[in-house]
Amino acid sequence: MAKNLIEVEHVKKYFPIHKGLLNRVVGNVKAVDDVSITIREGETFGLVGESGCGKSTLGRVILRLQNATAGAVKFNGRDIHSMGSKELNKMREEMQIIFQDPFGSLNPRFLVKDIIGEPLKVHTKMSASQIEKRVIELMELVGLDASRRNRYPHEFSGGQRQRIGIARAIALNPKFIVADEAVSALDVSVQSQVINLLMKLQREMGLTFLFIAHGLNVVRHISDRVGVMYLGKMVEVGETETLYANPLHPYTAALLSAIPKPTPTKKRNRIVLQGDVPSPANPPSGCRFHPRCPFAQEKCSQVEPALTEVLPGRQVACHYPIGVEGGSDLNSLK
Amino acid sequence: MAEKLLEIRNLTTAFMSENGFVKATDRISLNIEKGQTLCLVGESGSGKSVTSLSIMRLIDYAGGSILEGNIRFNGDDLATKEQDQMRSIRGNKIAMIFQDPMSALNPVFTVGEQIAESLRLHQNKSHSEAWKEAIELLRLVGIPAPEMRAKQYPHELSGGMCQRVVIAVALACKPELLIADEPTTALDVTVQAQILELLMKLKEELGMAILLITHDMGVAAEVADHIAVMYAGSIVEQGTVEEIFSNPSHPYTVGLLQSIPGFEGKRGNELYTIKGTIPGLGNLPKGCRFNPRCPHVMDKCRQVEPGDIQIGAEHSTKCWLYEDKDRNGVSVSGGIGGNANG
Numbered sequence: 102m103a104k105n106l107i108e109v110e111h112v113k114k115y116f117p118i119h120k121g122l123l124n125r126v127v128g129n130v131k132a133v134d135d136v137s138i139t140i141r142e143g144e145t146f147g148l149v150g151e152s153g154c155g156k157s158t159l160g161r162v163i164l165r166l167q168n169a170t171a172g173a174v175k176f177n178g179r180d181i182h183s184m185g186s187k188e189l190n191k192m193r194e195e196m197q198i199i200f201q202d203p204f205g206s207l208n209p210r211f212l213v214k215d216i217i218g219e220p221l222k223v224h225t226k227m228s229a230s231q232i233e234k235r236v237i238e239l240m241e242l243v244g245l246d247a248s249r250r251n252r253y254p255h256e257f258s259g260g261q262r263q264r265i266g267i268a269r270a271i272a273l274n275p276k277f278i279v280a281d282e283a284v285s286a287l288d289v290s291v292q293s294q295v296i297n298l299l300m301k302l303q304r305e306m307g308l309t310f311l312f313i314a315h316g317l318n319v320v321r322h323i324s325d326r327v328g329v330m331y332l333g334k335m336v337e338v339g340e341t342e343t344l345y346a347n348p349l350h351p352y353t354a355a356l357l358s359a360i361p362k363p364t365p366t367k368k369r370n371r372i373v374l375q376g377d378v379p380s381p382a383n384p385p386s387g388c389r390f391h392p393r394c395p396f397a398q399e400k401c402s403q404v405e406p407a408l409t410e411v412l413p414g415r416q417v418a419c420h421y422p423i424g425v426e427g428g429s430d431l432n433s434l435k
Numbered sequence: 436m437a438e439k440l441l442e443i444r445n446l447t448t449a450f451m452s453e454n455g456f457v458k459a460t461d462r463i464s465l466n467i468e469k470g471q472t473l474c475l476v477g478e479s480g481s482g483k484s485v486t487s488l489s490i491m492r493l494i495d496y497a498g499g500s501i502l503e504g505n506i507r508f509n510g511d512d513l514a515t516k517e518q519d520q521m522r523s524i525r526g527n528k529i530a531m532i533f534q535d536p537m538s539a540l541n542p543v544f545t546v547g548e549q550i551a552e553s554l555r556l557h558q559n560k561s562h563s564e565a566w567k568e569a570i571e572l573l574r575l576v577g578i579p580a581p582e583m584r585a586k587q588y589p590h591e592l593s594g595g596m597c598q599r600v601v602i603a604v605a606l607a608c609k610p611e612l613l614i615a616d617e618p619t620t621a622l623d624v625t626v627q628a629q630i631l632e633l634l635m636k637l638k639e640e641l642g643m644a645i646l647l648i649t650h651d652m653g654v655a656a657e658v659a660d661h662i663a664v665m666y667a668g669s670i671v672e673q674g675t676v677e678e679i680f681s682n683p684s685h686p687y688t689v690g691l692l693q694s695i696p697g698f699e700g701k702r703g704n705e706l707y708t709i710k711g712t713i714p715g716l717g718n719l720p721k722g723c724r725f726n727p728r729c730p731h732v733m734d735k736c737r738q739v740e741p742g743d744i745q746i747g748a749e750h751s752t753k754c755w756l757y758e759d760k761d762r763n764g765v766s767v768s769g770g771i772g773g774n775a776n777g
Contacts, residue, residue, distance in 0.1 A: 288478035289478065290691065291478075293695075293706035297708060300705070317624065319696050321702060322702055355625060356625060358628075359625045359628035360624055360653065361627070361628075361653030361654045361656065361657045362653050363652040363653045363655075363680060365676045373628050373629055373632055374628075377593045377596070378623075
């Protein structure tokens with residue numbers, strides 16, 4: 102088995118809520134609450150969940166774009182959250198991010214060659230002509246016409262801009278890339294082009310991806326393993342195929358059943374969840390999913406379930422996981 | 436066959452630009468029968484929203500104008516109506532739901548007031564009557580504790596709740612046609628499932644027709660009776676939902692279905708892609724507008740634009756591959772799936 106590249110250990114990220122004249126802290130939004138995951142070298146780890154569940158915050162904390170409230174993130178065994186700024190800067194060459202919005206994430210006043218070349222300027226001692234050569238290489242690698250390097254971002258379409266963002270992210274040959282909703286803003290036909298590009302780059306450069314998305318189909322296609330988040334907690338982790346085929350957590354099951362499928366003839370049993378995601382400032386007691394869970398029992402509102410390995414390679418945080426002995430039964434819903 | 440509610444013929448809507456008129460929709464024709472759901476699918480910039488704004492005649496306010504064609508609603512042509520006349524139809528007989536529920540509601544009025552407003556305007560109800568009915572509507576769209584919620588402002592509700600309120604506003608006057616422009620795009624999948632289920636339930640109960648605009652083929656498959664696929668301002672294929680999904684014929688429809696990840700093919704395999712990008716409406720290619728991206732392009736495609744070709748009782752496509760009515764020797768399936776010969 103490949104070694105672990107990223108080890109996230111009990112990471113918490115709280116955002117304080119200030120109120121009143123004295124700006125006292127009256128509470129915390131627990132965006133990420135005690136999450137532990139490992140990402141293996143060369144794999145794509147998909148992170149799914151509804152908006153506000155903390156998946157983007159987790160991605161940012163892993164890169165230390167935001168400091169964790171507690172916990173450690175180890176990159177190749179070294180904790181990036183206890184590093185000094187010099188050491189961290191060096192580390193940043195190894196890890197990059199691709200953002201969701203292909204319009205907001207590129208500086209409109211920079212030429213495309215300067216956008217792609219900027220990490221090289223910051224982190225390497227390459228000369229201007231060397232950088233330009235590398236930019237041409239990178240643009241060709243991501244399928245952009247390199248002769249357009251002296252243009253501004255607004256002259257490119259959404260899909261092309263996302264390619265610019267990708268070229269910038271791979272400029273330093275990083276090991277690890279966080280793709281935060283990298284294809285969500287794109288149309289289907291363009292989306293498939295960008296997904297193919299990401300998978301090609303992974304094969305050629307041996308990249309490790311943390312792929313954050315709310316599009317469950319996309320995550321299934323690209324990920325080796327998937328983690329499902331709900332209200333700041335990791336509720337289920339497993340190999341993509343087994344997780345999609347047999348979800349253990351009722352939330353995962355509901356999420357998967359909610360995907361509209363392009364097959365009009367098949368009628369499926371859909372678990373329609375009631376209500377909305379509760380506020381992460383004031384999460385429910387016990388299991389955070391229990392007010393919306395169709396299988397909730399008394400224990401669920403009192404005791405918080407821990408993420409435990411119930412089947413080989415399958416971790417779930419549920420007292421009564423689906424399809425496990427003594428657990429919940431999907432057929433009982435009919 | 437059911438009665439026709441909306442009949443669009445050769446609708447061309449254009450925007451003035453520096454280089455003359457740019458046609459956002461080009462001679463499109465559509466039918467919606469009473470109580471049916473038509474899904475208009477296509478990628479951004481294909482003219483879906485312009486079509487819906489044209490039906491509502493809101494296009495006049497968006498800088499566009501209808502150059503030709505008719506929009507017959509219950510036999511009445513909306514394309515030539517004055518705006519005052521439209522005002523009594525909009526929100527009354529035809530209602531619309533927009534993509535972003537947060538910006539569709541007025542932040543300085545309570546949600547109850549916003550529902551009551553359209554009842555007072557269109558149905559001359561008194562304040563107290565309208566308020567009572569607003570609460571009933573909130574209950575109908577599945578908002579718990581409607582008496583309390585009616586007094587709240589949009590920012591106090593979640594995105595899914597706001598979309599329910601927008602639906603309640605649209606339903607207030609029991610419209611015959613509901614136009615929903617990407618009603619679930621801004622929502623999470625679990626909330627999307629709730630909203631789609633609600634729309635389908637209300638459609639049954641109230642017997643209204645729905646024109647649903649979406650870019651998600653999955654959503655279309657779940658709710659549509661008929662589907663029309665738009666590409667660069669033109670409807671390239673339309674038919675019943677079963678026909679479109681089991682027997683897609685236009686290469687663009689086939690490509691669109693193939694590009695959906697997790698639909699066909701194994702995980703991790705390369706996804707099918709339609710090469711290139713949608714052309715700008717200002718410089719459409721000569722002949723078929725899909726020809727530069729089409730894997731089956733022929734000489735004729737580059738010269739002459741195809742018209743609607745009937746390939747089934749309720750299935751038509753704009754593609755020269757189907758010119759020969761028997762469809763002999765035509766294979767869309769070669770390499771890209773789809774079962775054109777079936």
